[in-house]
Amino acid sequence: MNNRVVITGLGIWSCLGNNLDEVTESLRAGKSGIGMDMERKAWGYRSGLTGIIPKPELKGILDRRARVGLSEEAEYAYMATLDAMKNAKMDMSWVEKNEVGILYGNDSSAKAVSEAIDTIRLKKDTTLLGSGSIFQSMNCTVTMNLSTIFKLKGINFTISAACASGSHSIGLGYLMIKWGLQKHIICGGAQEVNPMAFGSFDGLSAFSIRENEPTKASRPFDRDRDGLIPSGGAASLILESYESAMERGAPILAEVVGYGFSSNGEHISNSNVDGQVRSLKMALNDAKLAAGDIDYINAHATSTPGGDLAEASAIDAVFGESRPMVSSTKSMTGHECWMAGASEIVYSMLMMQNNFVAPNINFENPDEASAKLNIVRTTIEKNIDVFLSNSFGFGGTNSSLIIKKFKQ
Amino acid sequence: MTKAEIIERINGFLVDEFEVDADKINPDENLRDTLGLDSLDYVDLVVIIESNFGFKVVAEDFINISTFQNFYDYVERKVTEKASA
Numbered sequence: 001m002n003n004r005v006v007i008t009g010l011g012i013w014s015c016l017g018n019n020l021d022e023v024t025e026s027l028r029a030g031k032s033g034i035g036m037d038m039e040r041k042a043w044g045y046r047s048g049l050t051g052i053i054p055k056p057e058l059k060g061i062l063d064r065r066a067r068v069g070l071s072e073e074a075e076y077a078y079m080a081t082l083d084a085m086k087n088a089k090m091d092m093s094w095v096e097k098n099e100v101g102i103l104y105g106n107d108s109s110a111k112a113v114s115e116a117i118d119t120i121r122l123k124k125d126t127t128l129l130g131s132g133s134i135f136q137s138m139n140c141t142v143t144m145n146l147s148t149i150f151k152l153k154g155i156n157f158t159i160s161a162a163c164a165s166g167s168h169s170i171g172l173g174y175l176m177i178k179w180g181l182q183k184h185i186i187c188g189g190a191q192e193v194n195p196m197a198f199g200s201f202d203g204l205s206a207f208s209i210r211e212n213e214p215t216k217a218s219r220p221f222d223r224d225r226d227g228l229i230p231s232g233g234a235a236s237l238i239l240e241s242y243e244s245a246m247e248r249g250a251p252i253l254a255e256v257v258g259y260g261f262s263s264n265g266e267h268i269s270n271s272n273v274d275g276q277v278r279s280l281k282m283a284l285n286d287a288k289l290a291a292g293d294i295d296y297i298n299a300h301a302t303s304t305p306g307g308d309l310a311e312a313s314a315i316d317a318v319f320g321e322s323r324p325m326v327s328s329t330k331s332m333t334g335h336e337c338w339m340a341g342a343s344e345i346v347y348s349m350l351m352m353q354n355n356f357v358a359p360n361i362n363f364e365n366p367d368e369a370s371a372k373l374n375i376v377r378t379t380i381e382k383n384i385d386v387f388l389s390n391s392f393g394f395g396g397t398n399s400s401l402i403i404k405k406f407k408q
Numbered sequence: 409m410t411k412a413e414i415i416e417r418i419n420g421f422l423v424d425e426f427e428v429d430a431d432k433i434n435p436d437e438n439l440r441d442t443l444g445l446d447s448l449d450y451v452d453l454v455v456i457i458e459s460n461f462g463f464k465v466v467a468e469d470f471i472n473i474s475t476f477q478n479f480y481d482y483v484e485r486k487v488t489e490k491a492s493a
Binding site for chain 2: 123125127129130131132
């Protein structure tokens with residue numbers, strides 16, 4: 001079976017905005033969502049830079065039983081999914097009568113775990129953790145809670161694949177629908193944003209310390225980049241078969257046409273050009289497209305010296321002749337980690353729908369590798385028919401997705 | 409703490425945390441049915457009692473609590489025991 005797989009709904013909760021319109025405006029304006037969290041400095045962090053994400057107010061929207069199990073990242077995911085389902089015209093009465101699945105990327109719930117352990121140490125009594133702690137603490141906190149809240153009856157599990165989690169969730173959702181195993185799946189990625197979540201990452205000196213200029217700190221591909229900025233939130237997409245979308249009268253926003261993946265089989269944290277090239281080529285083969293068919297690449301580039309260098313080399317190896325436009329929206333958002341693979345599809349979808357390419361802000365001087373790419377410095381008004389989005393994670397997990405403007 | 413203060417505090421967290429309408433709280437009404445408590449909610453009730461009154465409810469104690477009045481009386485007894493310990 002080879003079903004066409006379409007996207008019918010998008011939702012986002014990020015440092016660029018809490019709905020699609022706000023985020024579109026931020027992308028077009030090249031607005032940074034980065035600021036400082038002084039609490040991290042008090043905790044001994046090397047860098048206090050972070051994406052600034054508002055906390056959703058769920059009282060009055062969700063009842064107590066639903067709320068107490070939601071971790072920070074699951075709250076973001078709930079808000080993004082609520083919006084995505086609304087935009088996809090998927091109401092609760094329809095969902096209850098159909099088999100809707102959820103595949104969501106998430107790879108930590110450090111705040112919930114830390115707070116639970118602090119309580120046990122203090123109180124010496126596990127009952128005093130309350131009923132919600134376990135449902136907040138597990139990596140599957142998003143899928144566990146959202147499948148219950150939205151009464152989902154299809155596939156239901158979490159993808160933990162480091163910073164490629166969100167991308168693989170869309171890739172796996174695409175395959176399940178393409179192969180006829182599911183008709184409708186909520187895909188996405190969520191990332192908690194708090195001092196408990198990022199201490200170990202900060203400890204690797206992976207974060208930018210350009211603290212005097214927060215909005216200039218994330219500078220993927222720029223010669224003077226000095227590290228990434230952790231960020232987060234959640235992004236959700238409704239994937240479904242073309243037939244299902246037509247039957248429901250759902251708005252078809254785009255088509256997922258290619259998914260490539262690979263594992264580097266090498267170092268746990270260093271990037272690898274060969275692994276990334278294999279992922280890119282697999283995605284192109286799956287989409288039955290040539291490199292020259294890609295109009296825009298939303299790069300994984302996080303603003304680390306080594307990572308961006310490897311990706312620039314991989315993109316040049318595959319797209320060196322056609323030189324599509326390239327930008328990393330992480331220049332504005334920071335690195336949304338487990339969420340990034342999904343949010344960057346949402347960001348690119350918004351560009352495709354509104355005919356522009358968002359800039360790679362803070363790209364002032366290229367290095368030897370990035371000089372070979374066609375990196376977008378300022379917003380460009382342009383029709384995008386096909387885009388590709390890269391996501392790479394620790395452990396050498398790589399994912400590339402290709403999305404095409406929908407045509408009958 | 410007087411009995412009236414205990415009742416006021418209990419009713420306050422039931423309205424605030426358990427989101428029950430204040431006018432549905434009557435001493436003779438059934439606690440579980442009025443609040444719609446399931447087994448998970450009882451765990452949260454233990455937490456909230458501990459944080460408000462400083463003692464831990466053991467699960468067996470809930471067996472003898474059916475009405476709000478039973479609940480008020482139970483908490484008052486435990487608070488008094490704690491004060492005189």
